[in-house]
Amino acid sequence: MGILEKEGGSEIGGPGRVRVDGVDCYYVETHALNNAQLTVRPGEVIGLVGPNGSGKTTLIKAISGVLKPQVGIITLDGVDVYQIKPKRLAQQMAVVPQSTDTFFFDFTVEEVVLMGRSPHIKFLGTESTNDYDVTRKALEMTDVAQFADRKIAELSGGERQRVIIARALAQEPKILLLDEATSQLDIGIKIEIFDLVRRLAASGIAVIAAIHDLNLAAQYCDRLLLLNRGEIIADGAVEEVLTQEHIAEAFGVSALVRKHPITNAFSITLLPHHTPGERSSETVHVIPGGGKGAPIIHALVQKGLSVSAGVVNTLDSDYDVAEYYGIECAVEAPFSPISSEVDSRNVQLIQEACIVVLPNICFGPANLKNLEAAALAGDKLVILEETPIESRDFTPGVAQRLYGDLRERCLVFTELATLVEHVESHIG
Numbered sequence: 001m002g003i004l005e006k007e008g009g010s011e012i013g014g015p016g017r018v019r020v021d022g023v024d025c026y027y028v029e030t031h032a033l034n035n036a037q038l039t040v041r042p043g044e045v046i047g048l049v050g051p052n053g054s055g056k057t058t059l060i061k062a063i064s065g066v067l068k069p070q071v072g073i074i075t076l077d078g079v080d081v082y083q084i085k086p087k088r089l090a091q092q093m094a095v096v097p098q099s100t101d102t103f104f105f106d107f108t109v110e111e112v113v114l115m116g117r118s119p120h121i122k123f124l125g126t127e128s129t130n131d132y133d134v135t136r137k138a139l140e141m142t143d144v145a146q147f148a149d150r151k152i153a154e155l156s157g158g159e160r161q162r163v164i165i166a167r168a169l170a171q172e173p174k175i176l177l178l179d180e181a182t183s184q185l186d187i188g189i190k191i192e193i194f195d196l197v198r199r200l201a202a203s204g205i206a207v208i209a210a211i212h213d214l215n216l217a218a219q220y221c222d223r224l225l226l227l228n229r230g231e232i233i234a235d236g237a238v239e240e241v242l243t244q245e246h247i248a249e250a251f252g253v254s255a256l257v258r259k260h261p262i263t264n265a266f267s268i269t270l271l272p273h274h275t276p277g278e279r280s281s282e283t284v285h286v287i288p289g290g291g292k293g294a295p296i297i298h299a300l301v302q303k304g305l306s307v308s309a310g311v312v313n314t315l316d317s318d319y320d321v322a323e324y325y326g327i328e329c330a331v332e333a334p335f336s337p338i339s340s341e342v343d344s345r346n347v348q349l350i351q352e353a354c355i356v357v358l359p360n361i362c363f364g365p366a367n368l369k370n371l372e373a374a375a376l377a378g379d380k381l382v383i384l385e386e387t388p389i390e391s392r393d394f395t396p397g398v399a400q401r402l403y404g405d406l407r408e409r410c411l412v413f414t415e416l417a418t419l420v421e422h423v424e425s426h427i428g
């Protein structure tokens with residue numbers, strides 16, 4: 001039962017299960033959806049992801065009864081969606097479209113949200129107290145109650161979109177379809193809306209959302225469908241769908257996909273194309289830590305320089321970037337202090353390099369060996385210092401003393417760009 005729904009619900013009833021079976025959709029000559037297959041269960045949040053033109057909107061239109069497939073069938077609780085009267089269908093499904101800029105300009109916010117009740121109001125009937133109650137609740141849930149008496153035209157794009165979502169909620173749907181419904185909103189409101197989506201799902205509503213932002217999709221969806229050129233190329237849990245291979249296939253770009261070890265949250269970073277080319281014969285060694293090495297490694301590799309790194313912890317994005325570029329690394333396991341074996345490997349890489357870069361990293365007992373190794377670089381060392389060492393020292397002053405000595409006898413840069421310029425000119 002939906003959180004806005006009263007005991008008794010609608011006549012069609014049922015749990016709100018959607019099945020898309022072997023569906024093909026065409027627009028004149030464009031084959032927009034090819035053999036789409038999908039089952040949506042109550043309470044699920046399904047994200048549709050994929051590049052522009054991959055068929056996400058088409059799938060939403062087909063499910064919501066506005067674009068009849070040429071092939072296949074879409075059912076809601078076993079009944080062909082295209083056999084269900086529009087008013088009855090609207091009691092079950094609500095759609096929030098991509099852009100609503102030109103709709104409803106002369107209406108107040110409350111009037112627009114109240115329109116969401118029309119599928120529940122009998123022919124020639126008027127709104128009941130319940131309709132007004134549900135409307136009020138929908139206004140509150142989307143945080144637009146404060147604008148209830150304002151004209152839609154007087155709201156910002158983001159506020160207007162929240163009103164349209166409120167209108168969809170006022171329909172008390174069992175299935176909520178969102179077509180890039182938050183793409184024009186700022187990140188705080190996106191998060192608020194998707195938190196709301198999660199609450200709706202917890203109350204049993206199925207949500208199907210086309211989402212442009214892969215990180216948002218990964219964070220909020222139980223399941224993702226990745227579309228490419230009208231085909232569902234992957235369907236499953238976030239980690240099964242957002243793999244580097246799938247992202248490369250659909251978006252034609254490389255990606256770093258990480259799962260945070262504590263929060264389990266995924267983060268996806270799309271990267272520019274990288275085709276391994278000629279690299280310099282001399283190597284620059286980067287001593288990374290906490291992700292601070294990643295932008296330096298990236299910048300140096302982009303300049304065509306050979307780079308090595310260490311000691312890298314596999315939990316850091318430094319490791320992902322190093323792995324992505326296939327560079328030589330001394331690698332340590334998660335949550336482990338640097339072992340003497342890995343330290344020796346790092347020292348060897350430092351000795352082989354012609355320049356060693358020490359980024360603006362924090363030092364604690366677990367990575368102090370990295371600072372000691374930096375000392376072995378002698379005058380090959382260059383430092384990137386963006387914040388004072390005092391704020392990055394989590395040893396009882398040991399790192400500060402060591403760092404102070406190094407700082408005396410090497411070049412210190414405060415900006416990445418100038419450091420990279422220096423390294424490039426030195427090697428070039």
Ligand code: ADP
Nearest residue numbers: 027030032050051052053054055056057058059
């Ligand atoms: P997405 O939502 O993933 O961006 P769409 O479902 O909108 O993709 O589009 C899928 C394909 O159908 C694209 O090739 C697009 O150009 C085409 N298409 C979408 N809408 C129409 C339309 N009204 N008329 C003709 N072609 C369309």
